[in-house]
Amino acid sequence: xxxxxxxxxxQTRRPLAYLQKAVNKQVAVRxxxxxxxxxxxxxxxxxxxxxxxxxxxxxNGTKVANYGKVVIRGNNVLYVRIEDRL
Numbered sequence: 001x002x003x004x005x006x007x008x009x010x011q012t013r014r015p016l017a018y019l020q021k022a023v024n025k026q027v028a029v030r031x032x033x034x035x036x037x038x039x040x041x042x043x044x045x046x047x048x049x050x051x052x053x054x055x056x057x058x059x060n061g062t063k064v065a066n067y068g069k070v071v072i073r074g075n076n077v078l079y080v081r082i083e084d085r086l
Contacts, residue, residue, distance in 0.1 A: 019044045019080060026083035027052070031076050035059050038083075039070065048074035 019041075027041045029050055039055030055070040056063055 016044070016046060016048065019048065019050075022080075022082045028081040028083060029072055030078045030081070031072070032078050033076070035064075037070055037072065039067075041080075042069075045074075048077060048080075050074070050077065050080065 023041055023043060025041060026038070027050075028036055028038045029052065030036045036058050037052055037055050038058070039052035041050055042053045043051040050072045052070045052072065053068065055067045057065045057067065057070075
């Protein structure tokens, strides 16, 4: 039997848990298509699908539209930035 290696002492980061703590906070969601949505995140699921309320869409920094509610499929997301943590 080979000796067991010591386990690293760092805590595992879980992106989903981090996002779930940000429910009801302002976020910016950047899509792979370079479109960005900003709004209050009302829900996120295990697939990282995101629901934003009072959302606005912008492209290249220019506001394009306002929406009451937006559902964003997780596989289109490039990143989610939690606004009040900046």
